[in-house]
Amino acid sequence: MRNPGLYTHLSMKLPTFYAANIIIFCPVLPFDFDKISADIQRQLSDQLPTTAGKLAVDFFKKNFHDEGFTDRSFEPWPEVKRRLDPRTKGAARTRKILTGSTGDLGESPAYRLDQPGSVTIYAEAFSPSGFNYAPVHNYGATDTGRLRRTVIPQRKFIGPSFTLEQSITDLLHQVIASLLSPR
Numbered sequence: 001m002r003n004p005g006l007y008t009h010l011s012m013k014l015p016t017f018y019a020a021n022i023i024i025f026c027p028v029l030p031f032d033f034d035k036i037s038a039d040i041q042r043q044l045s046d047q048l049p050t051t052a053g054k055l056a057v058d059f060f061k062k063n064f065h066d067e068g069f070t071d072r073s074f075e076p077w078p079e080v081k082r083r084l085d086p087r088t089k090g091a092a093r094t095r096k097i098l099t100g101s102t103g104d105l106g107e108s109p110a111y112r113l114d115q116p117g118s119v120t121i122y123a124e125a126f127s128p129s130g131f132n133y134a135p136v137h138n139y140g141a142t143d144t145g146r147l148r149r150t151v152i153p154q155r156k157f158i159g160p161s162f163t164l165e166q167s168i169t170d171l172l173h174q175v176i177a178s179l180l181s182p183r
Contacts, residue, residue: 015125039179045116049174052168053111053119059167060109060121068154068162069095077155108134109158123158134158 063069068076099106108123123134140154 036179043175043179048172049113049117049119051171053113053121054123055167055171056119056164057109057111059161059164060123061106064106064109064157065096067155069159070161072162075156078153105137106132106157121158130136 002060024038059070066074068074105123105125108125109121111119111121111124115122125134126132128143136152138158141150141152141157143150145151
């Protein structure tokens with residue numbers, strides 16, 4: 001007897017001049033397509049956004065640690081004056097860019113699940129007065145203060161990235177391939 005999981009039963013009506021029915025057994029892959037479709041949908045709406053969010057947060061924290069941003073290639077941040085000034089002494093001369101005394105900005109990338117199948121990556125780092133300074137450093141700013149002009153150069157560490165999108169696409173392919181592999 002044929003294994004019902006490996007074959008599907010096809011009944012065809014032949015044209016009337018043959019005046020007969022024929023039954024053909026066609027081999028098919030041993031998949032329960034409804035179950036696989038449900039598994040893929042569950043992965044896409046529940047588990048994949050969480051995994052992609054973690055992957056993105058790690059990617060953006062690595063950008064911060066590496067002092068630059070990776071889109072298609074790595075783009076280093078502009079150097080800070082304190083590390084170029086020969087009068088600067090101690091840790092200030094070697095400390096990483098944007099780490100400050102707390103390191104809050106580097107640890108600020110996070111994610112939240114907005115709705116099924118969706119994830120938002122964000123960065124928030126607040127000064128003691130309640131000002132969110134993450135966007136200022138990520139996008140740069142030019143501000144005329146009371147006594148002098150302040151220019152904060154862009155030091156992008158979070159944003160759209162081709163490399164990250166490729167990593168998430170690869171992750172998606174791995175998830176779908178694992179769901180389609182015979183168990």
